Amino acid sequence: MENDSIFFYSVSNAYGQFSNFALYPIKIKGKIWQTSEHYFHAQKFSGTEYENNIRKASSPMKAAEMGRTRKVKMRKNWDNMKDNIMYEAVKAKFTQHEDLKELLLSTQDAILVEHTENDDYWGDGLDGKGKNKLGKILMKIREEFQE
Template identity: 60%
Template sequence: MSGNVIQFYSTKGEYGPFSNFSAHRLFLKGKTWRTSEHYFQAQKFAGTEHEEELRMVESPMVVARMGRSRKRPLRKDWDAVKDDIMREAVMTKFTQNKELKALLLSTCDAALVEHTANDSCWADGGDGTGKNMLGIILMEVREKLKEEQESGSA
């Protein structure tokens, strides 16, 4: 990895599409989702009426708030599956949208960091102590896309 670091958080700016709140639809599980955040949050309640309720919410900010609320019964295996669900959402988002795929590949080998004090799991916690799982997953997806491109299967 080079010393190059790309930080993102807001949906604005050149790397705004790396945010799960970016207005890029994806098609998964036979349905269209407004954003990857919609898909991710709804999967906390997969197979229940709450999944569809969250899918239909207009705003990614509102769907995030709803998904984080513990007023709905969280699926029992959530901690075990959440990273893979995020991988699925991110891979789908960046393979179904050619412009996003090109943007992600254009980052070459830069470290991708979701930079905010608001989250220490998916982001860097604002001071680098967070796990940055969204950034890590974006880099994993980038590597897979590069491999597909090099093998000619993309």
């Protein structure tokens, strides 16, 4: 598998486990988060009651919707820290679930791409022009595991 690309997005498709919507709970800061999506969006409101409300959201989609609100004040400098928060969430997920770590390692040196028109920051924007930040984080974590 030499530099092939692996595209992922929907949790029901191949490599759907790479999605932040995949139902793999993570433990960070002494709390259990149902998904990495829950944790990521909640951190926009760290230290507030709203953070906990997102943690308890009934689904990753609900957590994402709650996290996208502009009715609640977000923490300062979110744009400067969001990549590190995503890395922290994804690293926890792949460290705390051995089956996921093995799946990630099984991709060897493939390029991992979140393939979606819904996101040109975390994903590829469907046309390949997106930043694919989630794919890059996954590849960085895979590299750390390989070392």
